[in-house]
Amino acid sequence: MTIATAAAPASPSDLDERAAMTVADALKIILADSYAVYLKTKNFHWHVSGPYFRDYHLLLDEQAAEILAVTDAIAERARKTGNTTIRSIGDVARHQTIKDNDADFVKPQDMLAELRADNLSMVESLRRAKDIADAAKDNGTSGLIDTWTDEAERRAWFLYEVGRTD
Template sequence: MNDVVDKLATPTDLKSNEIEDVATGLNRVLADSYALYLKTKNFHWHVSGPHFRDYHLMFDEQAAAILGVTDAIAERVRKTGNTTLRSIGDISRHQTLDDNDADFVSAADMLKELRDDNLAVVETLRSLKDVADEAKDHATSALVDEWIDAAEERAWFLFEAAQKG
């Protein structure tokens, strides 16, 4: 190891090869969390239509919840002796969710896109849980359970808000 890496090598009893896979998964979730946060804020800022107030508030609440978990994800990476994302460019290299740079997105399309993105995050988290369990990283596994529940709740709210009638 070089001197810089040595300075950041948090001690852990977890096996380095297995925990690197966990850190890779955590960094992917972190990147997707930032991408989803920004997309949710974008939709919060640009939503229009008859349900403006409800969607505007829901998107803001969901964005805050997504941003609120990013520190826990990054700190878990560091606790395992690994390093995490460092920049917007680093986020874009790791994210799996698509950005939305459209000039206009209908409220219905916003709800569907955010629901689908939250469900994609759930899928990524389920895979991460398997990797964490394989590495015997029980702390990450337990946190992932909470993050899955939160993403499923966001997807549920988005689904219900999109129902007609």
């Protein structure tokens, strides 16, 4: 007697393969940008100075931890759809749209403004990715993107409020 064995599924997901790949491509950009903003936030955390040092230092550390915490969920979502994700620092550099800041000195107010702009850029990327996920009928990714968008908007709001001079 021969026992029939089922072939392994081509993907762990029931999403259309092309649509899932498009979602994964959008997630690669979000993941790369998350790492870029994370490193910039840590850079500014390490190098902030001035009369509000403690407040800015703590805020930037808190925001960096929040950004880093979401990276695993982004990568795992791509894997759940049967795709691959970022593999190295070089891969991050190839996919990121957020510009690095390697300046020797950045004024604290400029740090806050730049990070606010970067977080708002992340919001734009997340909204584009949500449209892609919705078109693919990828409810799981779409729902996660809502949370990630809210978190990026919150970071931008905090950076706006602490950076106000009026």
